[in-house]
Amino acid sequence: MKNSCVILLVFLSSLGFMSCSPADEINPNDTNSVILEFENVVGGQRLALGTATYTNPAGEPFTITRLNYFVSNIKMTKSDGQEVTFPGQYFLVRQSDPTSWKITLPEVPAGDYIKLDYLIGVDSLRSVADISQRTGVLDPASYGDDNMYWSWNSGYIFFKMEGTSSRATTPAQNFQFHIGGFGGFSARTAVNSRTISLPITQAAQVRKNVIPTVHILGDVLKVFSAGHTINARSMVHSPAVAAPVADGVKTMFQVDHVHNDKMP
Amino acid sequence: MKKTLLGVSLLVWSVSCSLIEREIDPTTLFQKPADFPDPVYPFEKNPMSAEVVELGRQLFYEPKLSRDNTISCGECHNQSHAFTHHGHVFSHGIDAREGDRNAQPLINLAWQPHFFWDGGVFDLDMFSLAPIENPVEMDESISRVLAKLQQDPAYKRQFKKAYGTEEVTTERFLKALSQFMLTLVSANSKYDQFKAGKAVLSADEMAGLNLFQEKGCATCHPAPLFTDHSFRSNGLLPIFTGDLGRYRITENPEDKNKFKVPTLRNVAVSGPYMHDGRYLTLDMAVEHYNSLIEDTGTLDPVLRQRRTPLTSTEKKQIVAFLTTLTDPTYLSDPRFSEFYRPK
Numbered sequence: 228m229k230n231s232c233v234i235l236l237v238f239l240s241s242l243g244f245m246s247c248s249p250a251d252e253i254n255p256n257d258t259n260s261v262i263l264e265f266e267n268v269v270g271g272q273r274l275a276l277g278t279a280t281y282t283n284p285a286g287e288p289f290t291i292t293r294l295n296y297f298v299s300n301i302k303m304t305k306s307d308g309q310e311v312t313f314p315g316q317y318f319l320v321r322q323s324d325p326t327s328w329k330i331t332l333p334e335v336p337a338g339d340y341i342k343l344d345y346l347i348g349v350d351s352l353r354s355v356a357d358i359s360q361r362t363g364v365l366d367p368a369s370y371g372d373d374n375m376y377w378s379w380n381s382g383y384i385f386f387k388m389e390g391t392s393s394r395a396t397t398p399a400q401n402f403q404f405h406i407g408g409f410g411g412f413s414a415r416t417a418v419n420s421r422t423i424s425l426p427i428t429q430a431a432q433v434r435k436n437v438i439p440t441v442h443i444l445g446d447v448l449k450v451f452s453a454g455h456t457i458n459a460r461s462m463v464h465s466p467a468v469a470a471p472v473a474d475g476v477k478t479m480f481q482v483d484h485v486h487n488d489k490m491p
Numbered sequence: 492m493k494k495t496l497l498g499v500s501l502l503v504w505s506v507s508c509s510l511i512e513r514e515i516d517p518t519t520l521f522q523k524p525a526d527f528p529d530p531v532y533p534f535e536k537n538p539m540s541a542e543v544v545e546l547g548r549q550l551f552y553e554p555k556l557s558r559d560n561t562i563s564c565g566e567c568h569n570q571s572h573a574f575t576h577h578g579h580v581f582s583h584g585i586d587a588r589e590g591d592r593n594a595q596p597l598i599n600l601a602w603q604p605h606f607f608w609d610g611g612v613f614d615l616d617m618f619s620l621a622p623i624e625n626p627v628e629m630d631e632s633i634s635r636v637l638a639k640l641q642q643d644p645a646y647k648r649q650f651k652k653a654y655g656t657e658e659v660t661t662e663r664f665l666k667a668l669s670q671f672m673l674t675l676v677s678a679n680s681k682y683d684q685f686k687a688g689k690a691v692l693s694a695d696e697m698a699g700l701n702l703f704q705e706k707g708c709a710t711c712h713p714a715p716l717f718t719d720h721s722f723r724s725n726g727l728l729p730i731f732t733g734d735l736g737r738y739r740i741t742e743n744p745e746d747k748n749k750f751k752v753p754t755l756r757n758v759a760v761s762g763p764y765m766h767d768g769r770y771l772t773l774d775m776a777v778e779h780y781n782s783l784i785e786d787t788g789t790l791d792p793v794l795r796q797r798r799t800p801l802t803s804t805e806k807k808q809i810v811a812f813l814t815t816l817t818d819p820t821y822l823s824d825p826r827f828s829e830f831y832r833p834k
Contacts, residue, residue: 379611
């Protein structure tokens with residue numbers, strides 16, 4: 228009995244050491260990267276492109292063939308309220324490209340981060356910027372056949388979800404939700420970018436030797452949470468009708484967990 | 492067919508060269524005409540050079556911009572017709588697919604705050620993406636266009652000449668096209684020469700000019716650009732294509748049936764007229780404002796006013812005046828041509 232107690236104690240303390248040993252002290256001069264990992268899911272299932280059939284809250288069966296979204300204007304907040312922003316950093320998460328699921332934010336000051344904010348979309352300022360400001364994922368030539376830029380109505384497609392459904396009203400029984408609209412240049416138009424604000428309950432602890440990975444789940448069922456259905460509008464290609472989808476997108480993300488693993 | 496076209500173009504070129512040699516300084520890439528306002532294009536972001544303009548000219552006439560390498564910008568934008576698709580109600584693009592809007596002239600683009608009949612593009616540098624990607628025009632992706640150019644030794648050389656390295660980027664590509672289009676300035680029509688005291692208008696042309704001002708045409712088409720760049724409904728019901736114009740971009744019901752006021756410079760050579768090309772002659776386009784205006788619900792207040800109908804003489808006079816806006820210098824400037832070879 229005594230022996231087993233000791234063993235248990237040793238086991239428990241080693242567990243504690245592995246999972247929640249007190250982080251090293253914060254040196255304000257240290258910086259390190261933070262990784263935001265976006266995992267797209269369908270309710271409790273991993274999202275498989277093309278093959279699997281899912282059912283949305285309205286009971287509509289559907290498959291997803293494409294899912295892309297821009298992540299920008301990232302802001303992380305420390306436990307003391309201090310904010311760190313990442314201006315000029317734009318990312319495109321594409322379900323078909325696993326290398327795009329992890330976003331690396333370089334040179335983040337050491338600290339315990341308890342809140343994460345970001346924009347799904349491209350802000351209006353960059354949406355009207357000179358072509359020289361549109362490099363990387365903002366380069367209209369970077370999309371191949373999976374275009375994320377409206378050339379006929381200048382602006383980026385912030386969020387794109389496409390698939391098939393027997394409830395779709397198109398002859399091909401497909402749906403396309405292309406969510407864009409930065410507010411317009413000379414005339415006021417719909418704004419369909421959405422700011423996501425997520426608590427990080429288990430703080431992301433940036434240290435000289437810790438690159439935290441914040442694991443974010445994006446639940447595509449929530450795209451329908453603001454009342455949009457495939458049957459009501461299978462084709463969303465203009466800003467004015469996109470708000471119900473954009474409002475759903477706003478609710479689809481949550482921080483699932485954080486890895487504060489020490490670098491070897 | 493191609494040979495005849497080439498022959499005709501060369502003829503036009505050789506004739507025009509002798510006409511304009513005295514007037515054009517070949518080293519001037521872009522010059523603001525004296526009575527024009529300041530251009531709105533931000534030249535500081537795209538400094539002009541002869542090499543970049545030349546690259547832009549080559550790209551403008553480059554069929555590789557289309558999916559099957561058959562359609563260039565010049566296909567639907569012919570210089571001799573103020574860079575419109577003369578005789579075509581709608582331009583036909585790739586696989587002879589037909590567009591749903593009349594190709595607009597490319598004139599004085601440095602002063603245009605927005606592009607297309609609906610103003611969907613507000614930056615000239617972002618303009619060229621649209622016809623390239625439009626399935627009924629060139630139906631090509633911009634990434635494939637850049638890849639094609641990157642593999643072409645002639646373009647490698649031209650990009651290097653223009654920008655110092657062979658690298659083909661979206662910015663370089665788009666800004667070169669912009670530079671060429673910016674040079675398409677029209678400001679040497681008979682009207683301009685009249686304003687400068689170098690030409691005399693005939694009695695009919697003069698009467699037409701007065702009518703143009705008195706009857707309110709100049710409200711939306713003010714000199715010197717002959718457009719105020721606004722979006723207005725001029726009384727055309729969407730009977731052909733269901734095209735609702737500016738509404739497509741703003742999705743504001745008040746913008747239904749509104750279209751960008753086009754410039755009237757070179758209007759006599761840029762028919763057919765209106766966004767849907769419904770009027771085949773300039774006479775008919777003028778007649779529209781006389782008797783064919785319909786209430787679109789958003790009809791411009793200027794056109795709601797009751798006016799005394801024009802007599803047939805007055806109509807002829809207005810057309811005579813509009814014809815003085817034809818600018819032979821612009822229409823035949825060899826530097827704008829597909830066949831131009833810089834020295």
